[in-house]
Amino acid sequence: MDAEDTGAAVAADGEAAGPGGQAGPGGPGEAEGMVAYDPAAPAPLGVVRGATGNAEVDARLERLSDVDHLTADGHIEVYEDVHRGLRETLTALDARPGPPAPPASPYDIRS
Incomplete structure (x- = not known):
């Protein structure tokens, strides 16, 4: 399953990416206002x-x-x-x- 299937954005190094596929300002996986995808969360x-x-x-x-x-x-x-x-x-x-x-x-x- 890739990032498009789960709705999560993933950077090239496998970390969560910010909007547009860019890593967040605080380092890889830390995007401003982005909530990590949790498959067990209610949806x-x-x-x-x-x-x-x-x-x-x-x-x-x-x-x-x-x-x-x-x-x-x-x-x-x-x-x-x-x-x-x-x-x-x-x-x-x-x-x-x-x-x-x-x-x-x-x-x-x-x-």
């Missing part, structure tokens, strides 16, 4: 979430954006919370009363 995944038309579901799915600010070990808690919420929302849809049953006809006697 947005860039996943686009479209509206579903159900406000409850949309709110649950919006919670997924919280993982953009967490390290990978914090993702599971958010995923489990969203899954639990979606399951509750789906269960609530099944529990809603439907239209009333038609009244039984007094002549509809079956033996």
Whole structure:
């Protein structure tokens, strides 16, 4: 993997380089205002979430954006919370009363 793949700038000697590929003013790898690339640091995944038309579901799915600010070990808690919420929302849809049953006809006697 090279510097372009990771988003990090690297000077010819392998040290982190400043903007434009130049080593920073304090020596190799010390660029002003440049933060070292950390592959374990939280980073947005860039996943686009479209509206579903159900406000409850949309709110649950919006919670997924919280993982953009967490390290990978914090993702599971958010995923489990969203899954639990979606399951509750789906269960609530099944529990809603439907239209009333038609009244039984007094002549509809079956033996």
